[in-house]
Amino acid sequence: xxxxxxxxxxxxxxxxxxxxxxxxxxxxxxxxxxxxxxxxxxxxxxxxxxxxxxxxxxxxxxxxxxxxxxxxxxxxxxxxxxxxxxxxxxxxxxxxxxxxxxxxxxxxxxxxxxxxxxxxxxxxxxxxxxxxxxxxxxxxxxxxxxxxxxxxxxxxxxxxxxxxxxxxxxxxxxxxxxxxxxxxxxxxxxxxxxxxxxxxxxxxxxxxxxxxxxxxxxxxxxxxxxxxxxxxxxxxxxxxxxxxxxxxxxxxxxxxxxxxxxxxxxxxxxxxxxxxxxxxxxxxxxxxxxxxxxxxxxxxxxxxxxxxxxxxxxxxxxxxxxxxxxxxxxxxxxxxxxxxxxxxxxxxxxxxxxxxxxxxxxxxxxxxxxxxxxxxxxxxxxxxxxxx
Amino acid sequence: xxxxxxxxxxxxxxxxxxxxxxxxxxxxxxxxxxxxxxxxxxxxxxxxxxxxxxxxxxxxxxxxxxxxxxxxxxxxxxxxxxxxxxxxxxxxxxxxxxxxxxxxxxxxxxxxxxxxxxxxxxxxxxxxxxxxxxxxxxxxxxxxxxxxxxxxxxxxxxxxxxxxxxxxxxxxxxxxxxxxxxxxxxxxxxxxxxxxxx
Numbered sequence: 014x015x016x017x018x019x020x021x022x023x024x025x026x027x028x029x030x031x032x033x034x035x036x037x038x039x040x041x042x043x044x045x046x047x048x049x050x051x052x053x054x055x056x057x058x059x060x061x062x063x064x065x066x067x068x069x070x071x072x073x074x075x076x077x078x079x080x081x082x083x084x085x086x087x088x089x090x091x092x093x094x095x096x097x098x099x100x101x102x103x104x105x106x107x108x109x110x111x112x113x114x115x116x117x118x119x120x121x122x123x124x125x126x127x128x129x130x131x132x133x134x135x136x137x138x139x140x141x142x143x144x145x146x147x148x149x150x151x152x153x154x155x156x157x158x159x160x161x162x163x164x165x166x167x168x169x170x171x172x173x174x175x176x177x178x179x180x181x182x183x184x185x186x187x188x189x190x191x192x193x194x195x196x197x198x199x200x201x202x203x204x205x206x207x208x209x210x211x212x213x214x215x216x217x218x219x220x221x222x223x224x225x226x227x228x229x230x231x232x233x234x235x236x237x238x239x240x241x242x243x244x245x246x247x248x249x250x251x252x253x254x255x256x257x258x259x260x261x262x263x264x265x266x267x268x269x270x271x272x273x274x275x276x277x278x279x280x281x282x283x284x285x286x287x288x289x290x291x292x293x294x295x296x297x298x299x300x301x302x303x304x305x306x307x308x309x310x311x312x313x314x315x316x317x318x319x320x321x322x323x324x325x326x327x328x329x330x331x332x333x334x335x336x337x338x339x340x341x342x343x344x345x346x347x348x349x350x351x352x353x354x355x356x357x358x359x360x361x362x363x364x365x366x367x368x369x370x371x372x373x374x375x376x377x378x379x380x381x382x383x384x385x386x387x388x389x390x391x392x393x394x395x396x397x398x399x400x401x
Numbered sequence: 402x403x404x405x406x407x408x409x410x411x412x413x414x415x416x417x418x419x420x421x422x423x424x425x426x427x428x429x430x431x432x433x434x435x436x437x438x439x440x441x442x443x444x445x446x447x448x449x450x451x452x453x454x455x456x457x458x459x460x461x462x463x464x465x466x467x468x469x470x471x472x473x474x475x476x477x478x479x480x481x482x483x484x485x486x487x488x489x490x491x492x493x494x495x496x497x498x499x500x501x502x503x504x505x506x507x508x509x510x511x512x513x514x515x516x517x518x519x520x521x522x523x524x525x526x527x528x529x530x531x532x533x534x535x536x537x538x539x540x541x542x543x544x545x546x547x548x549x550x551x552x553x554x555x556x557x558x559x560x561x562x563x564x565x566x567x568x569x570x571x572x573x574x575x576x577x578x579x580x581x582x583x584x585x586x587x588x589x590x591x592x593x594x595x596x597x598x599x
Contacts, residue, residue, distance in 0.1 A: 021534050021538065023563075024560070024561070025522070025538075025541075025560055025561045026450065026454070026562050026563060027563075028526060028527060028530055028534050028538075029454070029525040029526055029527060029561075030525060030526070030527045030528070031446060031449075031450050032449070032450070032453055032459065033446035033449050033450060037449070037463075038441075038442070038445055038446065038449070040463070041445060041449065041463055041466050041467055041470075042438075042441055042445070044463065044464075044466075044467035045441070045470045045471050045474075047467075048467055048468065048471040049471055049474065049475075052471065052475070136504065136507050136508065137504060137507075142500075144504060146508065167508055201460060208460060209460060
C-alpha cells in the first residue's frame with residue numbers, strides 16, 4: 014500500500030489527531046465506574062431474588078400453594094426455551110418483534126410498556142441490551158431500576174438511553190417528545206446542543222425536524238446573522254460540560270456575559286444548569302439571575318423549590334438575610350424534597366433572626382422543633398424558639 | 402471498585418512506564434485499584450482512538466470503551482496471556498463495535514437512522530496536513546465504503562492503527578490466516594479504487 018500512497022505515513026493513524034484529552038479519559042473512566050457499580054447492584058438484586066426463588070420453590074414443593082399460577086403471558090403457547098438473557102412476557106412467552114395499537118405489555122424483568130396508538134419493534138433483545146424502535150405514536154415506559162440490561166429506544170430524531178425510570182415518548186411524523194416522570198434518561202440527537210442531554214424527573218424535551226427551504230429558494234444570510242451563528246457555535250456544548258460536572262470549562266465558554274445573555278430565554282433545566290456553572294466555578298453572584306428567573310418564569314417546575322433553596326443559601330452567604338429569608342420561604346412553599354425541609358426551615362429561622370424578625374424566627378424555629386425535635390439543629394432552634 | 406464519580410488518580414500520578422502489562426494485570430487481579438487505573442490510563446487512549454475511527458461517532462465510541470473496560474476488569478482472570486493485554490482489550494472493543502454496526506444497519510433498514518452520518522477518516526486528519534494527505538484520505542474514505550465490514554475492520558486495525566498481524570487476529574477474533582485474507586481482500590478493493598482515481 015505504501016507504494017501507492019504519497020501523502021500518508023505507513024501507519025495512517027500517525028497523520029490523525031487523537032481525541033483523547035484527559036477530560037475525555039476521565040469521563041470515560043467515570044462511565045466505567047458507573048457500569049461496574051450498576052452491575053454490582055444488579056448482582057446483589059439477583060442474589061436476593063435467587064434467595065427468594067429458592068424459598069418460594071421450597072414452599073411450592075411443600076404444597077403450600079394449591080392453586081394454579083396466574084400467567085400474564087398473552088401467548089402461553091409460545092412458552093419455549095428462551096435464549097439466554099432474553100426479555101420475555103411476564104408470563105414467560107417470547108416477545109414478538111412487532112407490537113402495535115393500544116395495549117399494556119408486562120415484561121419478566123418487572124418493566125412495563127404501555128402503547129397508545131403506537132407501533133414499536135424489538136430490534137435487539139439480549140443479556141446486556143434491549144433495543145426498541147418507536148415508529149409512531151405514544152408509549153409510556155416503566156423500566157425497572159437495577160434491571161440487568163440497558164434499554165435503548167431509537168426514535169428517529171433521537172436515541173433514548175435508559176437505566177431505570179418512568180418516561181413517555183411521543184413520536185409524530187417530524188417530531189418527538191420525551192417526558193420523564195421519574196429517574197433519568199439520556200437523549201442523544203444531532204438536534205440537541207452538544208449532542209446529548211440528560212433528562213430527569215419532571216423534565217421534557219421536544220425535538221422537531223428542521224424545515225429545509227426548497228432548493229430553488231436560496232437565501233443569502235446577512236453578515237450579522239452569520240456572526241450570531243458563529244457565536245452560537247462557539248458556545249455549543251456548555252450544557253454537555255455542565256452535565257458532566259466540568260463547570261470550569263463551561264464557565265470559560267460562557268463567562269458572565271454568556272450566562273446573562275442566555276438567562277432570558279433559557280428553559281428551567283438550562284437555568285439551573287447556568288446557575289450550577291456559575292456556582293461551581295466560583296462565580297456565585299452570576300448564579301443569582303438564572304435562579305431568580307427560574308422562580309419568576311417557571312414557578313411550577315419541579316426544580317423550582319431546589320432553585321429557591323439554592324438562592325436562599327447564596328443570599329445568606331452574601332450577607333443578605335432578608336432576601337435569604339424570602340427565598341427559603343419560597344422554597345418551603347414549593348414541593349421541596351423532604352430531606353431538605355428541615356434544613357430550609359432552620360435556615361429560614363436564622364435568616365429571619367439575622368434580619369431582625371425575632372417573631373418570625375421563633376415561629377420557624379418552632380416549626381423545625383415540631384418536625385425534628387432531635388434534629389442536628391435542634392439546640393440552635395431551641396434558642397431561637399424561646400428567645401431570652 | 403471505582404464509583405461513578407471516581408477520579409482517575411493516575412492522570413496526575415501516572416504509574417512508571419517500566420511496570421509491564423503482566424505485572425499490572427497480576428496486581429489488578431489481587432484487587433489493586435491503582436493497577437486497574439494504570440491499565441486504563443495506558444490502554445484506553447488507544448482503544449478510544451480505534452473506536453472513534455471505526456465508528457465515526459465519539460458518543461458511540463465512548464460507550465464502547467466504557468463497556469470494554471467494564472468487561473475487561475470483570476473477566477481479567479480469563480486473560481491467558483497478560484502480555485497480549487492490548488490485543489485482548491481491542492478484541493472486546495471490536496466485538497462491541499460490530500454490535501454497533503449491526504444495530505445501525507438494522508435501524509437503517511427500519512428507516513430509523515437517528516445518528517447523523519458518521520465521521521470519516523478525513524475528519525480525524527490533523528490540521529495542517531498536506532493537501533496530498535487530505536486527497537489520499539478522501540479517496541480511502543470512499544474506497545472503504547466498498548469494503549465489507551469485517552474486512553474493513555481488519556484493514557483499519559492493520560493500516561490505520563498499525564497493529565501487528567497477530568494483534569489484528571486477536572482483535573478480530575479470528576486466525577492469523579483469516580485476518581491476512583481479510584486484509585488482503587480489503588487491500589485489493591482499496592488499491593483498485595486508488596489506481597482508478599489517478
